[in-house]
Amino acid sequence: MRSSLRRRVAVWLLPPLVLLLGVNAVLSYRGALEAANQAYDRSLWASIKSIGESSFVRNGVVVVDMPHSALEIFAEGGQERVFYAVIGPDGALLTGYPDMPVPPVVPADGVVKTMDATYKGDAVRTGAMRKRLYDPAGKGDDSILVLVAETTETRTELARNLFFDSLRRQLALIALGAVLVLVALGTAFRPLLRLRDTIRNRSEEDLTPVASEDVPSEIRPLIDAINHHMGRLSAMLDARKRFLADAAHQLRTPLTVLGTQAEYGLRQDDPAEMRRTLKGIVRSIGSARRLTNQMLSLSRAEAVNGLIRERSRLDFADLVREVALELSQLALRRQIDLAYEGLRGGLMVEGNDAMLREMVANLIDNAIRYTPAGGQVTVIVARESAEAVTVIRDSGPGIAPDERGKVFQRFYRSLDQSETEGSGLGLAIVREICLAHAGRVSLDAGPAGRGLAVTVRLPLVKAL
Amino acid sequence: MKSMRLALALCASASLSVAHAQAPADYPADYAAVIAAARQEGKVRIYAATDTAAASPLIKDFEALYPGVKVEYSDMNTTELYNRVISEKAAGGTSGDVFWSSSMDLQIKLVNDGFALTYKSPEVAKLPEWAVWRNEGYGTTYEPIVFIYNKRLLKPEEVPQSHAELAKMLAANPERFKGKLTSYDIEKSGVGFLLITQDAKLNPAFWDLAKAIGAASPRFQSSSGTMMERIGSGENLLGFNIIGSYALLRAKKDPGIGIVMPKDYTLVMSRIMFIAKTAQNSNAAKLWLDYILSKRGQTIIANQSELGSIRADVEGDLTAHGLAKALGSALKPIQVGPGLLTYLDQAKRLEFIKQWQQTAALRK
Ligand SMILES: Nc1ncnc2c1ncn2[C@@H]1O[C@H](COP(=O)(O)OP(=O)(O)OP(=O)(O)O)[C@@H](O)[C@H]1O
Ligand SMILES: [Mg+2]
DSSP: OHHHHHHHHHHHHHHHHHHHHHHHHHHHHHHHHHHHHHHHHHHHHHHHHHHHHTEEEETTEEEEOOOHHHHHHHHHHOOOOEEEEEEOTTSOEEEEOSSOOOOSOOOSSSOOEEEEEEETTEEEEEEEEEEEOOOSSSOSOOEEEEEEEEEOHHHHHHHHHHHHHHHHHHHHHHHHHHHHHHHHHHHHHHHHHHHHHHHHTSOTTOOSOOOOTTSOTTTHHHHHHHHHHHHHHHHHHHHHHHHHHHHHHHHHHHHHHHHHHHHHHHHOOOHHHHHHHHHHHHHHHHHHHHHHHHHHHHHHHHHHTTOOSSOEEEEHHHHHHHHHHHTHHHHHHTTOEEEEEEOSSOOEEEEOHHHHHHHHHHHHHHHHHHSOTTOEEEEEEEEETTEEEEEEEESSOOOOGGGTTGGGSTTOOOGGGTTSOOOSOHHHHHHHHHHHTTOEEEEEEOGGGOSEEEEEEEEOOOOO | OHHHHHHHHHHHHHHHHTTTOOSOTTSOTTHHHHHHHHHHHOEEEEEESSOHHHHHHHHHHHHHHSTTOEEEEEEOOHHHHHHHHHHHHHHTSOOOSEEEESOHHHHHHHHHTTOBOOOOOTTGGGSOGGGEETTTEEEOBOEEEEEEEETTTSOGGGSOOSHHHHHHHHHHOTTTTTTTEEEEOTTTOHHHHHHHHHHHHHOTTHHHHHHHHHHTOOEEESSHHHHHHHHHHTSOOEEEEEEHHHHHHHHHHOTTEEEEOOSSOEEEEOOEEEEBTTOTTHHHHHHHHHHHHSHHHHHHHHHTSOSOBOOTTOOSSSBHHHHHHHHGGGEEEOOSSGGGGGGGSHHHHHHHHHHHHHHHSOOO
């Protein structure tokens, strides 16, 4: 962890730094060259000025009286070769070297223009100045052009020295910066590492929140998220523990009953009595099987809660109708009039087919079971804005309003219906599946205050 | 004279002991490679505007030091040398490897125009700063510019000891020196022109001096030989801007000639040597240049060639060392550098000559 963070910082920091260094190097070389030129252009400038000052018109003839300083000035600083020329108003060479490079634009008067050029194959720095002579006899343009050039060895050497100096300094700075970054990283990650150690050294059972007082503010959200998650984990763990205890307790009842029935059966000699006892045993086994099946369903639904793996697009109306059809046999046996009202297809929702069937089956099963014979169960499917709605309505005893919250709890069974068999898990399963599909479930009284109406709402798939 | 002979003897013995020495101890390690390459080349061609007589002891010693490297020495005058370098370069054929001339300005012009090879001699540290330009042009000698006079005809108190005294004397006694003053004809002699322009640059009272000279109806000659001859014979009394090395040689033969190093300022000329950029025998050329600048070569220059040593560590009268003792800050060496190009400027040259003739030239 430690080294990988370092590497990450290095990867993000070093290439851009190298790039920056490169850019900076180019800029600083240019700067150095400019500085060198600025320093050395002075002698060029002075030389040109002095030649200009020593040029005049005498009897209509331009006289250039080369001042000694004009060329000697170059002997002082450097060891450069020097070329010069003075060109008359007519473009003819008055004195000096022929064919010197001339800057493209030389201002009218007294301003020295410099540029880089080559002369006779050597790189030179050239300066040029136009000087008016104010010849009274001259007609109009009487300006001469003074050119002085020197070779550039000293300049480039100075520029190179300046450049390498600054490069050395920059490299030293970057190296120092890198060391500082490493040190800073070390101190910055120390609280994180300490946190890692405390979490690593915790006991497996310990789900209490991690202390978030002495961590940097940047990490506090992370700690809070971890603590939040741990809170959920410990709540879930508690629920599981309770469920396990409840389940064991619930399973004990049918087992005890089975035990008693079997003992009773053993003591009987009458085959008819034994047969009756065996029938009772088979019934008990049936209810125990239903209990275990319901527990399995619930645990599957809970696991699914929030993360249903196999989701598909399915038609909820068809699904409800099919489930109602499957349960019509049971309704017939119980003499319940089971009716289906509403849409025939066209209610697309996204979800787990088996789970949703389980949910609807539980609801219709309840309605059939808790409604006395001769009663009525109506299954309605409809679309309401962006939701698929199914209402399962019966003409049974209903559930008292103050009990409606409790019936969703696991293993809760209303005392009024104690003669009807059941494990008390059906509505808990319904709620879990409903939640997993981002739906809602509510209990109401049936029309005219009689019976029970269970309403489930599921979000429809958005129209494409 | 005695000290000179002693120095000569010392030098001879020194040259014996080091005759077969190879690269001097303080030379770079790879110098042996230069020597080997020079042997391969076998010769070095030198174009010089310096008498063969002055050069021959150097040539002999060099060939003894580096057996297998022969010196081909061509003596010519300064303008000839300059023109040959340019025309042979243009033609692209063989040319000299080393050019050595007393015409400092023309030599500098050649260096400035890119004819020279850049080569940092290992002797550079031993040379005065003014004598090296771009590690291309090297000043090799130390030749004071002097007055000479006829010892018999000029009373000791009449001998001017400085340029200022010369001007004063001429102004005070125009008749005494009428037609008796001599110097270079600056139109015909390149060295004469170089020296007089250096005077003009250095001496703020130059044009007063020129006026005084002009008043004395001077006799201008194109060679120093004629000047010294006329002074020796008594036809002229005083000559100025004479190259000290020539004057010393002459004075040795003709005791009637006296020499004065002007006390206000004494110009010092130095023969400039450079290696051709296109030298065919560049390694031999480097050996030659380094030899000329070395203590050994400079000792011979001072004591046998009589050209004056530029090195401070060479003993003798006619050395930078000896002259500094006598003249101190009055010594004004002509700087080896681009300043010398000023008076080569055609317009400047014509302008100067015109002004000089108007002021100083012979008036009938
Ligand atoms: N349609 C209904 N009418 C009246 N009471 C109902 C109805 N549906 C459920 N109840 C009451 O809610 C209680 C909880 O129902 P739930 O479906 O959760 O458990 P169960 O039916 O007892 O057992 P299971 O369905 O797991 O076999 C039931 O015991 C019953 O009292
Ligand atoms: Mg039920």
